[in-house]
Amino acid sequence: MENGFSQTFEDNGVILLKGVFKKWVPKIVTGIEKNLSSPSKYASENNVDSGRFFDDYCNWNVISEFQDFILNSNAAKIAAEVMNSKTAQFFHDHVLVKEGGTSKETPWHQDAPYYFVNGKKTVSMWIPVDPIVNTGLRFIAGSHKWEKMVRPVSWADNSNFYKGEHDWLPLPEPDSDPENIKILEWSMEPGDAVLFNFRTVHGARGNETHMRRRALSLRWVGDDVTYIDRPGQTSPPFPNHNMENGQILRTDWFPILYP
């Protein structure tokens, strides 16, 4: 692992790791194709005008290739290291497929407000299995340190994700303010990963290429994380979880995989 691995993540809220999961790509591809052919009740097509933007989550218990990857790769160890946490607790898996010819952008957002997770030590790992040029995630450097969170929206139509009035920041428009907002983005190869904090603001362009853009995101939490109520049903919802504010996430649903 490169020197300053954790420091770069701490400063920018995101880090690119080249080739870390390269040998797992065939398994992840098989898992994604299984998911596409047999979506769960949570799958969404995200209301696109052209192409396809599919996403689905929480399938690692039924897709053996995902389970193998999550349990037997060094993902948990990397998660603990980058979060600077003694433990890495698995939160969920998320498949995201933006087919070629899909103009729909992924809105700028943070993962945190959609989740019932409170704490600084968090990491999402976005792992593409197709080459990425101009179609990958884009990050606002340092945005994980913003005090308030950005208004979470429905990806289908950018409407408010939670009902009612809440003290969110408005959706940022980083492309119109390049002098003040630094965007980080990279070309990527299959099996590379971008790791980012749940509070790092990110989004993506449409996929105007002729290539598929399939990715698996793994979500991890660290040793300072506890359950927090949000103003409505979260995404994923995890019905009947029976947790209360301040509890650590129940380990029978969210296993500690490192150490």
Ligand SMILES: O=C(O)CCC(=O)C(=O)O
């Ligand atoms: O793949 C995308 O377009 C969005 C992915 C994302 O927001 C995430 O993995 O947190």
